[in-house]
Amino acid sequence: MNELLKELYQEIILDHGNEPRNFGVCETHNKSAHGHNPLCGDKVSLTLFVDDDDIIKDIKFSGEGCAISVASASLMTEKLKGKKLSYAENMFKDFTDLVKGSEDSLSTIDEDDSLYALKGVKDFPMRVKCATLAWHTFKNALKE
Amino acid sequence: MNKDKIIRKDIRNDFPILSKKILKTKDLVYFDTAASAQKPQVVIDELNQFYKSHYSNVSRGVHTLSVESTLRYEDARKKVQSFINAKSENEIIFTKSATESINLVAQTFYDKYMSTGDEIILSLMEHHSNLIPWYFLRDKYGVVIKFANITESGEIDVNHFESLITPKTKIAALTHLSNVYGSKIDEKVSSICKRNNVAILLDGCQSAAHLKIDVQKLECDFFVFSGHKTYGPSGIGVLYGKENLLNEMPPYQGGGGMIGEVTTDKVSYAELPAKYEAGTPPIAEAHGLGIAIDYMNNIGIENIFNHEEELTKYAYEKISELDFVKIYGDANNRNSIISFNIENIHSHEVSSFLDVEGIAVRAGHHCCQPLMKHLGVNSTSRLSFGVYNTIEEVDIFINALIKCKEFFIK
Numbered sequence: 011m012n013e014l015l016k017e018l019y020q021e022i023i024l025d026h027g028n029e030p031r032n033f034g035v036c037e038t039h040n041k042s043a044h045g046h047n048p049l050c051g052d053k054v055s056l057t058l059f060v061d062d063d064d065i066i067k068d069i070k071f072s073g074e075g076c077a078i079s080v081a082s083a084s085l086m087t088e089k090l091k092g093k094k095l096s097y098a099e100n101m102f103k104d105f106t107d108l109v110k111g112s113e114d115s116l117s118t119i120d121e122d123d124s125l126y127a128l129k130g131v132k133d134f135p136m137r138v139k140c141a142t143l144a145w146h147t148f149k150n151a152l153k154e
Numbered sequence: 155m156n157k158d159k160i161i162r163k164d165i166r167n168d169f170p171i172l173s174k175k176i177l178k179t180k181d182l183v184y185f186d187t188a189a190s191a192q193k194p195q196v197v198i199d200e201l202n203q204f205y206k207s208h209y210s211n212v213s214r215g216v217h218t219l220s221v222e223s224t225l226r227y228e229d230a231r232k233k234v235q236s237f238i239n240a241k242s243e244n245e246i247i248f249t250k251s252a253t254e255s256i257n258l259v260a261q262t263f264y265d266k267y268m269s270t271g272d273e274i275i276l277s278l279m280e281h282h283s284n285l286i287p288w289y290f291l292r293d294k295y296g297v298v299i300k301f302a303n304i305t306e307s308g309e310i311d312v313n314h315f316e317s318l319i320t321p322k323t324k325i326a327a328l329t330h331l332s333n334v335y336g337s338k339i340d341e342k343v344s345s346i347c348k349r350n351n352v353a354i355l356l357d358g359c360q361s362a363a364h365l366k367i368d369v370q371k372l373e374c375d376f377f378v379f380s381g382h383k384t385y386g387p388s389g390i391g392v393l394y395g396k397e398n399l400l401n402e403m404p405p406y407q408g409g410g411g412m413i414g415e416v417t418t419d420k421v422s423y424a425e426l427p428a429k430y431e432a433g434t435p436p437i438a439e440a441h442g443l444g445i446a447i448d449y450m451n452n453i454g455i456e457n458i459f460n461h462e463e464e465l466t467k468y469a470y471e472k473i474s475e476l477d478f479v480k481i482y483g484d485a486n487n488r489n490s491i492i493s494f495n496i497e498n499i500h501s502h503e504v505s506s507f508l509d510v511e512g513i514a515v516r517a518g519h520h521c522c523q524p525l526m527k528h529l530g531v532n533s534t535s536r537l538s539f540g541v542y543n544t545i546e547e548v549d550i551f552i553n554a555l556i557k558c559k560e561f562f563i564k
Binding site: 012014015018019024049050051052053074075076077078079134137140 | 177499502503506507509510519523526532533
């Protein structure tokens with residue numbers, strides 16, 4: 011089997027793609043956004059509850075899309091829960107750098123991180139948008 | 155099989171890009187001609203030659219190069235006229251794309267023949283390019299848009315279509331060959347329109363490179379197609395319109411070349427076809443399209459059709475044997491396009507997997523979101539054929555589909 015495909019579809023990606031974590035809607039939420047990739051039709055809806063100290067206490071997503079976009083959304087929610095917003099914004103930047111192939115100045119994601127599993131996307135430039143859809147939706151939710 | 159019906163074996167040598175290796179090792183299997191066709195060497199060479207030896211602006215000067223350019227530009231128009239059997243070359247308007255052709259018709263047809271409350275009929279399987287120009291009219295002027303249903307097999311429901319017509323219906327705009335199903339329109343639709351005094355526009359983007367087009371037999375008022383899907387360059391589209399309509403409708407854009415006389419307080423317009431060609435047109439692209447038409451004519455459009463029909467039937471049969479694949483629409487009346495999904499695998503995964511095997515297919519909604527909704531899916535994969543594809547490539551594709559399923563569903 012081709013190495014690039016193995017790199018793209020690591021076990022953890024297929025696992026999260028098939029059985030996404032934090033799927034649904036937060037019972038109590040104060041931030042939300044819908045994301046849509048008009049080129050392919052993938053959709054994601056995100057809800058968050060952020061407390062007074064700017065900590066993400068709860069985060070869930072729903073929607074439909076390919077394994078890469080669903081897995082990325084699932085991994086993102088796992089990672090962001092409990093994080094401070096300022097740190098989460100740094101993760102946004104690091105993650106988008108990672109999937110575009112520049113991993114030199116990452117401050118919040120290291121090689122042992124589950125998000126690192128999406129690094130293989132860099133060899134499939136047309137799939138970068140799949141991997142970053144949930145993250146851009148997160149960013150939009152913060153603008154509320 | 156009749157010998158002259160066979161596409162010559164070395165046809166692939168006409169298309170230099172087909173010798174490209176994907177990821178340095180895999181032979182390219184190009185199954186995305188419905189998105190854009192690859193270009194034969196002769197088109198590439200002629201574009202090059204045109205810029206090297208003949209290029210200038212058209213219809214504007216009297217010097218040698220202007221004459222040489224103009225001759226080639228107008229020669230391309232004659233080639234298009236005969237390619238689709240239009241009565242007059244005045245009925246052939248060059249645009250930048252089929253999309254622009256449809257926008258032109260929507261705007262100028264409305265201006266001349268429609269008003270608020272009038273009705274337009276589209277179908278649920280139109281490409282966004284044959285939806286949005288009409289949505290603009292709905293938003294701006296309050297026209298009513300009705301949608302004809304699609305049958306299980308992927309064709310317009312002719313009875314439903316006919317039932318939508320009222321005295322307020324002014325135009326129907328429909329795909330000649332669906333870019334998702336590959337199904338050809340039932341030609342009864344044109345006669346129904348004619349009987350009810352409804353104009354009809356056919357979107358020929360997916361048919362022009364595959365079927366013999368005869369706009370007179372089709373009884374359509376407008377027919378559009380693009381250069382890049384017919385082995386020609388991008389940046390050139392064609393609008394065919396009946397001469398009396400094009401004469402009556404107002405110009406689309408204003409600019410150089412489309413005028414008769416201009417004073418400080420008024421303007422008169424040029425005769426057809428210049429009336430609709432404001433500004434410097436896609437000159438080399440029109441010439442390139444003319445060469446592409448020569449290329450198709452040399453092979454014979456019937457031969458292309460037969461070759462692709464054989465491929466489509468073979469692929470349909472082979473894919474049908476795979477119980478994990480769902481095909482959209484059925485085989486009758488289908489040409490050169492098959493849309494499908496592998497159960498429980500998103501089309502993106504299928505497309506990325508096939509790409510690594512060297513196979514180019516389209517994944518996504520194919521600019522047909524209303525149809526995707528109708529089918530209850532988010533997206534599909536689509537293979538589509540051109541003159542250069544082979545049975546062997548279909549076999550490679552089938553093997554790759556099996557591997558793909560095994561990769562994702564353990």
